[in-house]
Amino acid sequence: QVQLVESGGGLVQAGGSLKLSCILSGGTFSTYTMGWFRQPPGAVRELVVAISRNGIYKSYADSVRGRSTVSRDKDKNTVSLQISGLRSEDTAVYYCAASEGPLTTKAENYAYWGQGTRVTVSP
Numbered sequence: 001q002v003q004l005v006e007s008g009g010g011l012v013q014a015g016g017s018l019k020l021s022c023i024l025s026g027g028t029f030s031t032y033t034m035g036w037f038r039q040p041p042g043a044v045r046e047l048v049v050a051i052s053r054n055g056i057y058k059s060y061a062d063s064v065r066g067r068s069t070v071s072r073d074k075d076k077n078t079v080s081l082q083i084s085g086l087r088s089e090d091t092a093v094y095y096c097a098a099s100e101g102p103l104t105t106k107a108e109n110y111a112y113w114g115q116g117t118r119v120t121v122s123p
Contacts (some may be wrong), residue, residue, distance in 0.1 A: 001110045002027040004096045009117030016121075017084040022114055029077040030054075033099040035110055036070065036081045038092035038119075045107060048094070051079065052103040059105050086121045093118050108123030112114070 008020040024032065036048040049070045050059045058070055064083060071081040083090060094117050097110035104110075 002098060003033075004098060004112055004114035005095065005113045006096045006117040009094060009119045011122060012122045013122055014050075014086055014088060016086050017082065017112075018119065019085065020081045020094055020096075020117060020119075022079050022081075024098060024112075027098070027112075029072075030074055032081040032112075033101060033103050034072060035105075035107075036039045036079075036105060037097060037110075038094045038123070039095070039116075039121075040089070040092040041094075045095070047105050047107070048053065049081065050098045050103055050105050057103050059103060067118045076114055088121050088123065091119060 003025050004022055006022045012018050026102040033053055035050040037045050038048050047061050051070045053117040055072045069082045069086045098112040099110045
């Protein structure tokens with residue numbers, strides 16, 4: 001019974017930064033590829049970034065590449081996402097997800113999902 005819980009969402013001004021965190025329980029953290037996805041209001045879910053099981057390989061979406069950083073802490077069973085230079089289009093519910101296989105950017109390959117944390121970027 002793997003569980004993922006996100007935190008860190010909230011209201012942020014455009015141009016600012018925020019850091020989201022996700023903690024995994026009920027499984028062995030190091031065996032999971034981790035991913036962050038987001039779903040803007042009225043839009044479909046999309047990849048933000050995926051990070052490999054060893055934390056070395058990362059795949060960022062074009063929309064956040066260069067202003068985002070993903071990391072994982074094996075001692076805390078957490079994965080974090082930092083986004084800088086926030087824009088209105090970053091407004092979305094952000095989801096943490098875990099995959100039992102190797103690095104993947106496809107949502108269908110992620111078996112476990114958190115409840116989501118809402119990020120709202122104000123002008």
